[in-house]
Amino acid sequence: MLNISVFGMGYVGVVCSACLAKKGHQMIGVDLNHTKISMINDGMSPIVEPELEEYLSSAVKSGRLYATDNTRHAIMNSDASLICVGTPSMKNGDLDLSYIRQVSENIGQVLAEKEDKHVVIIRSTVLPGTTRNVVVPIIEHASGKKAGVDFYVAMNPEFLREGTAIKDFFEPPMTVIGQMHAEAGDFLAKMYDGLPGGFYRNDLEVAEMAKYIANTWHAVKVCFGNEVGVLAKNLGVDGRDVMELVCNDTKLNISSAYLRPGFAFGGSCLPKDVKALTYRARSKDVSLPLLSSIMPSNNRHVQHGMELITKQKANRIGMLGLSFKADTDDLRESPLLELVERLMGKGYELKIYDENVSVAKEKGASKEYFENEISHISNLLNNDLREVVDQSDVLVVGNSSSHFKNMLNELAPSKKVIDFAGISKQLSNEQYEGVCW
Ligand SMILES: NC(=O)c1ccc[n+]([C@@H]2O[C@H](COP(=O)([O-])OP(=O)(O)OC[C@H]3O[C@@H](n4cnc5c(N)ncnc54)[C@H](O)[C@@H]3O)[C@@H](O)[C@H]2O)c1
Known part of the structure; x- marks a missing residue:
């Protein structure tokens, strides 16, 4: 008692x-x-x-x-x-x-x-x-x-x-x-x-903030469900049936998946599908403030990553990972590719290591995409991870490929790491900055 x-x-x-x-x-x-x-x-x-x-x-x-x-x-x-x-x-x-x-x-x-x-x-x-x-x-x-x-x-x-x-x-x-x-x-x-x-x-602060985030998350869920309902009704679908079905998936939909702070989303599906859905809503004069804010929020996060890199005042940037996640060669709508293009535009000296993308460039189905759409990126790719690390002042870890972890543990103290994927916790605060942690 x-x-x-x-x-x-x-x-x-x-x-x-x-x-x-x-x-x-x-x-x-x-x-x-x-x-x-x-x-x-x-x-x-x-x-x-x-x-x-x-x-x-x-x-x-x-x-x-x-x-x-x-x-x-x-x-x-x-x-x-x-x-x-x-x-x-x-x-x-x-x-x-x-x-x-x-x-x-x-x-x-x-x-x-x-x-x-x-x-x-x-x-x-x-x-x-x-x-x-x-x-x-x-x-x-x-x-x-x-x-x-x-x-x-x-x-x-x-x-x-x-x-x-x-x-x-x-x-x-x-x-x-x-x-x-x-x-x-x-x-x-x-x-x-x-x-x-x-x-x-x-x-203390994690506990204080968790309460706000729980309530904000609940508020987002209510508005999300309501916007789905309004759009569905306008498309002649019952949104309650849609959400009933969507909520059955407890692996990706109603789960902790995608809820950790990290970098912007990309790939061949998420951007395309969000854009198509919100375009259809606009064409029917359906206002969806929450769903319409998703692409702007994602783009703002790419810009945030850009600001993090440019504030380092270093010219030689090494990108470790280019595809939107590890173990894929798919570069379509990769936010890292977008970042590379913005850095190139600003005259940064870039080197890129991505083993899957390098293989795809030589022989995969993406070979044509490389030659026709992103030939300007091709010559920045380097198959030698050590060389990319040695010849860069700032390393941007774009995905959680296991190759990067050991390399970062042996890093020279003069090099700075910007972590977009949450893989490195060993480095000092002077040498390391997370994208949003
Ligand atoms: N209401 C909820 O469902 C809920 C749920 C979770 C968290 N909260 C949070 O909990 C907190 C309290 O919420 P609530 O709804 O119980 O508030 P409330 O307004 O119902 O009650 C607060 C009480 O505190 C008293 N009070 C004010 N100053 C005082 C003082 N100096 N000494 C003693 N008593 C004093 C008031 O007279 C009042 O009875 C808020 O921060 C709220 O956000 C509320």
Whole structure:
């Protein structure tokens, strides 16, 4: 049994408090709103949420939960505090952190007089860096104490959905623990002990951002499904049937495939099919803002890669990989080919190593494509990987061919690597830059 105080008895705080009490912990809820405090102490739910009132009333009856407006009492009688106050939008869309700042100040003032080490856990949704750069300095300043020495900090985003909050609490898809200090992470692991779904410990900022990305991803999925529906209806197809079918594929469609940060997509299918579909929508006057933004987003990413290379201020560029992914010679719509052409246009000295493309140039089905469409690239291809590396100042790793890994491990310190494929983690920060990591 753990002693826990919860700051903010809103949707998140009240559900957490009732469910953690059910798990056997001793809970103290803190809020400024006296109506909420008295409702909770009477065993009544201040919000509409299935099953919540039963959980609350049994927690209050058994003495495992009560609410107060007394921050000092709550901190002094608990080992950890969960911060669940609101983080609403401001007019310009930015996050309003005034409740977070206020509650951090309140907690800090009491920690000044508390001898035992306390754990502070942020459950509110906050942008990356907020816990470390806003919450911790306020608590340190107000308490005169040091994070990691006198109190421990973690960030534990909440993923529950209103309407199914109790079920979501006991059956989470995962539990995310962003820990500034292992002691705070250990506290959370003990607090949630027994819940299914797996516990994932990370840095504070990864946990903070994961919450935003999960919600943004859900928003993208809703808009994607809706745009498919609108287009399908205009084409005389039932979009619900289409998505039912598409969702059956859990290998590529409903899976983690294609969701890792990396370089732009290319190849003979994705660009062609996205363009054809959005063109058909345009020709029918169907507006699809999300689907229409895919090609511009992809092109912007190629430009981003270009900017990364040009900012190195080096003239000799070695491209390791030219086709859009390893183990293929297909150069159609390769974003790397696009990049090479832009670099050529700017007068860079280029060397390209791609074993599959080199073979195709000599004898494959792409021979004709080489001769007719991209003859200007042919003489940049070099079959000797070592020579390409030796004669370049900046190496751009375009795909994850296994040949490149060993070569990069023995690299001269003067050479810089721009990694588009996520293959090299061994090099120092001075020598290495990922395309978007
Ligand atoms: N509502 C959801 O479904 C949900 C789900 C996941 C995450 N979140 C996030 O959780 C956070 C809380 O959301 P919510 O919907 O529960 O908010 P809410 O507005 O319902 O509740 C916040 C509570 O905090 C109280 N409060 C404000 N300042 C306080 C202080 N100094 N001391 C004590 N109490 C104080 C308010 O009186 C209010 O009761 C937000 O960051 C939100 O984005 C919400």
